[in-house]
Amino acid sequence: GFAAVAVDATRPFGVADSVRADESGALTGRVATVLGAERAKLLVVPATGADGTAALYLVRVDDPGVTVEPRRFLDPSRAAADVRFDGVAGQRLDIEAATALEDAGLRGAVLVAADALGAMDRMLRLAVDYSKQRQQFGVPIGSFQAVKHAAAGILVSVEAGRSIAYYAAASVDLGLDDRAIHAAVAKAQVPRNAVQAADSALVMHGAIGYTWEHDLHLYYKRAKLDEKLFGGPGVWNERLARDLPLLPAAG
Template sequence: MEWKLSDEQITYQETLRGWLSDTASAATVRAWLDEGDERTFEAQFVRDGWSGVGIPEALGGQGGGLVELALTAEELARAAVPSAAWLATALAVPALADRPDAAEKAFAGKAVTLLVPADEVPDSGPVLAMDSEGRLSGSVPRVLAGSRVDSFVAVVREGDHRAVRLVRAEDVEKSARRLLDRSRSVADVRLDAVPSEPLPVEGEAFLREYAARAAVLVAADSLGAAERMLALAVDYSKQRRQFGVPIGSFQAVKHAAATILVGTEAGRSVLYYAAATVDAGEPGCGLHAAAAKAQITAESARAADSALTVHGAIGYTWEHDLHLFSKRAKLDEYLFGTPAQWNERIADGLRLV
């Protein structure tokens, strides 16, 4: 099956790519990452009106859905720009469906994230305790953009069901962690009898939706990184010469590039079909999202190894751009669950007898 984007979606993708080319050159991105500066790009992304694309107008967004969000994630990865706050907000904002004021603020730079470990499948369960007055206590390690957001969404056990609560970031303790991929960030978050307010969202349904959306958007990010690594590998293979000829003329190098290309093109159809079915809430959409996460992130991690092999020793150097994208692909392989974990979910969900 070949998934085709609409003309409007293609135009959006091309326009965003052009804006990123003008705004986030490789030298500019390197400066942001070297300085640990995520805010400069985030502020400009919001100011120029990109942060609300893919978000319903009722929530203060500009319309569109998960396909548009996936297009955004793919392009952000192609540019290796800081995107943790954007991704965290895009995933958590459905919890604010009955709080359009809070949702609108989220896409005006007041980011929000869900209190779950970023290296686990997101719907594993609550990790915080709540007392009779709605105060939350507990610790959550490795929260995506945990030190970058203005509020947190928490899912807690309330009686025999899960409840969703909103917490102000100023009321919690945050400790940032360093990642090899400097374009994303996580932090350990600790709550000690922190006040919270209820959000009228059904917890089980929200976590299922969050997990599926996370799988799709991380897969999209991984696809964008793989596309850029392929472009770098092909360009380098035309420049580097051995035995008097470009290394791109060697069969082994051609095969490596072709394998990356096949993986990215196969992943593209899987990704955007999954995004469309998750957005529509179709039966089996969770399995489609799981397939996208498992397949694309595994392929992109392999693409990182292949691209590094094509580049040889220069690919290991800090000065070459390849490491920006290979580290991104390697993190995506583990972000919100490994391919093995998502494959297990697929196996559990299939009726084989």
């Protein structure tokens, strides 16, 4: 089995007060929307101690104090669960929680951006192939200017997304000073463009694109979820504005 990180998949990684650790290391609390929790054997749980310090704890999913409640996504290829801890004995990990979560969060942001890029690229290929086969008024719909423009728009997003995601991945992997900014750009831009591309690809397919039998819905749903995972574009754009900095100083 594998270990899942017990963080809410709708927000950026971080230590929240949703799980508390007492003096003995027993964990109590609840974390919503944990990716992979329903299949994991172990959980890495961020928790706040009685003294206010954050730490990471390793917990076995089959511990009697752990309750896993599966959730369903629009994207059927991925699943999550709400996890509750009731006095669970956790093994404290000898690593600095905030630093580890920051690094994992940046890697997660880049991986989701790369996933959205792959979905976007596949939707472009599906849409272009379909536009060559589907005929209207006796000619392939790919010969119509509106369809060409839609395909070109997706292509621009794919190539721009490739540059953004690849650079962000290299930056995070190499530990560059500006890696947080690069990851934020990737997470803010690429999944959002993938959602727009998904809508265009759906229009290019017409009615068949709405059917379960056609593969387009798999990538369409994947792009929709990627935009929301670990925070939507607004969250990451605010982080960019803070780090660059573009926001006025507090106070």
